[in-house]
Amino acid sequence: MKPEIKDKDALIRIFKVISWLDYRRWSAESNYDFVNFSRNDLTNCEKILTHWICYITDRQMPFELVWDKGGYVFSELVHEYSRKGLPPQQILDEHYEKYKDKNGKDHFRFKSTDNVTFASRYPAYDYQNILQTLKVLNRQEYKRNIIAYIADIMRRFQSEEDLLKRIACGLHLLTYQLVRKEANPGEVIRIIDNDEEFNEKLEKFKRTSTTGKKRLWCCVRDYKKGLQHQIFNDAIREVAEEDAEQLINKWDSLPMNQIELPGDVWNNSPLFKDNLFANVIDLTSIPKSWEMPKIIRKLYDQLKNNGEVTDFYPEQFDVTFDFVPRMCNKKLVQLGLNPSAV
Secondary structure (H helix, E strand, O other), rough: OOEOOOHHHHHHHHHHOOOOOOOHHOHHHHHHHOOOOOOOOOOHHHHHHHHHHHEEEEEOOOOOHHHHHHHHHHHHHHHHHHHOOOOOOHHHHHEEEEEEEEOEEEEEEOOOOOOOOOOOOHHHHHHHHHHOOOOOOOOHHOOOHHHHHHHHHHHHOOOOOHHHHHHHOOOOOOOOHHHOOOOHHHHHHHHHHHHHHHHHHHHHHHHHOOOOHHHHHHHHOOOOOOHHHHHHHHOOOHOOOOOHHHHHHHHHHHHHHOOOOOOOOOOOOOHHHHHOOOEEEEEHHHOOOOOHHHHHHHHHHHHHHOOOHHHHHHHHHHHHHHHHOOOOOHOOOOHHHHHHHO
């Protein structure tokens, strides 16, 4: 179902304000998610893999806890994984333990060697996602390096207009293509190696790109702007010798409008529908579930050829991560983003 736009000029003004807010958000260094690395001698590639694993576990819990305790534990795990020849599962198991809560019930959590612990919301699922990631990257071609994996996709499909989506699809396969909720690295490698199968997965990925891929799009976004962008580019220089600058230039030129808005409780808040968009789109033309990533993508597609929205892209609505708690929940949304006030 395509949302019906009632006031195009007002919607364009909203997009402009969101774009401005997003620019301000990423211009403020205090907004960056600093990872609490366990050591100061990590390579840039190790930092990116730590960041990726942190996001695997970033579900329904304070993000500060993920980057603090999770970052500490996973950076130690990544350091050992990158520099020791032990099997990936052995390294992961050394950083994973069963423990009892105060009521004697068994739980699982991740741990460092100096007893820093991180209990993610869904540790059993996270374990399988991390295990698959480590096993796929253990392949000789990738040398336990997520940047080598990404660089391989970039080189293979560098002439494709949808390259950024292909990279995102490859990253989704790397971690989230489980079989019956269990790691199956052999299946992933088979798909990655076969262009025909990969393209089939890519088409399915595109059809579902606005659903259930919040953490993936957060990572891709971070590698395109902010602190992680510089770390990402420096990591490419670590793994690519002859074509590093070519790969970096290619990465930086990939269009931001191919990134989807990470779906979240913040941007799915009904306060947006009931206040911000009430007089801008026909609310009867959209599902009652109000799936913001899909709605924003469809609205953008209707206006993307308008010269006035060239600076806007759907992911920028992730600024709601800051906006909703500070304004919407205080009923300030009409003052802050009402089109008539812009």
